[in-house]
């Protein structure tokens with residue numbers, strides 16, 4: 001079966017960029033991205049491409065090429081499902097906050113709602129593709145909902161039939177467009193060969209065939225959780241060694257370089273920092289922990305839980321260390337926080353290390369001047385929460401942040417912070433002044449030459 005129309009439910013960080021690249025690379029396919037959120041859809045349709053709701057380098061150009069041609073954004077969910085040969089589910093699946101599995105299991109209410117909507121509105125044969133990261137065996141739920149509707153059909157039309165596939169997303173925010181255009185691999189899980197080949201045929205329009213992997217449904221779902229767990233584990237591992245480097249006088253960048261040169265280890269994902277953030281790592285590991293607990297594998301659950309625990313520890317450690325160096329108190333002191341996004345080149349702040357670190361400092365009574373090139377004041381306010389009050393403000397430039405500050409704390413590796421003018425910053429800070437570089441990106445020698453005392457993560 002060759003696919004001519006695609007509908008994607010969920011116009012978020014995953015659905016939006018993924019569908020934009022499919023539309024760009026498959027001019028013969030009409031792609032409609034639908035979302036319940038009218039404001040989000042309006043932003044995707046904004047004539048000013050700098051106003052897209054997701055900031056990703058290169059995304060504006062792709063959307064500019066395809067929008068209105070074979071890429072459409074709409075809140076009209078039902079007709080888009082009815083017209084589709086293939087429906088991607090790309091809705092959010094946050095960690096449950098209450099009920100069974102609270103704090104670990106994913107909340108599947110939106111997946112279920114979307115599956116029910118597909119069951120109700122689809123016509124003829126429809127391939128349903130799980131794009132959201134999901135607990136293993138979720139496809140079963142989706143399948144059960146769709147099976148109940150199978151065979152129905154308006155009089156005169158062909159009966160409804162469905163196939164369910166798992167096609168996890170491996171894009172990283174900030175590099176979503178190159179990750180989608182040249183993926184290391186595309187993973188398709190399922191047990192219906194015709195459906196698998198139909199989806200492989202879509203990706204095959206730009207991805208070399210040896211990079212399209214086919215597995216059973218559960219292997220595909222579990223591979224996504226495992227990939228993220230392994231990546232996050234490398235970060236917790238290097239952050240644990242960073243603390244030891246600081247205690248012993250070693251340099252974590254030298255250690256990372258030395259171990260990464262071993263081709264069995266490899267050099268990527270060995271940057272020490274303020275801990276991992278983002279919508280996926282913590283959620284996926286907690287999911288894995290829940291799954292292991294469910295199957296009675298308590299040692300396995302504890303092993304992966306420790307990766308999350310170390311990440312939280314690293315964040316609190318950095319906040320504590322700032323307080324200690326500033327003579328044990330930050331009450332009433334101004335601290336310039338540079339970077340709020342969970343990584344550079346995105347406006348996303350989900351699980352950003354900056355949230356926990358800023359909250360700790362605010363609880364200690366600090367006055368924070370927060371700068372981020374892409375994160376809005378409203379987003380920072382939502383993340384820090386109301387009960388921490390007015391201890392912080394968002395400022396427009398790093399120099400404004402530094403004015404009167406005792407310390408400058410770099411939390412996101414934005415390129416702007418690599419090239420800071422340390423003389424200009426030192427001139428407006430209160431002395432003695434500190435640089436705390438949790439990303440190892442500032443020019444520490446220049447900062448020292450300008451009179452600052454410097455702490456860099458993992459440098460003893």
Ligand code: UDX
Pocket residue numbers: 009010011012013014015034035036037040090091092093094110111113114131132133134169279280
């Ligand atoms: C989400 C999940 O967090 C991730 O695990 C998964 O891999 C992909 O989907 P993301 O795209 O980053 O990632 O989420 P988000 O930006 O929150 O977008 C989800 C969108 O779905 C939102 O715009 C929301 O309005 C929409 N949605 C949600 C619907 O349109 N219908 C629903 O029923 C629920």
Ligand code: UDX
Pocket residue numbers: 169170171172173174228231235268269270271272273274275276277278279280281342343344
């Ligand atoms: C991740 C996975 O990389 C991606 O494959 C999956 O589809 C979704 O989850 P993402 O969270 O967007 O992507 O970004 P990623 O680049 O993986 O960074 C995650 C966090 O780890 C960030 O906070 C980043 O700053 C941190 N990180 C990454 C480090 O601290 N050190 C590193 O060496 C690499």
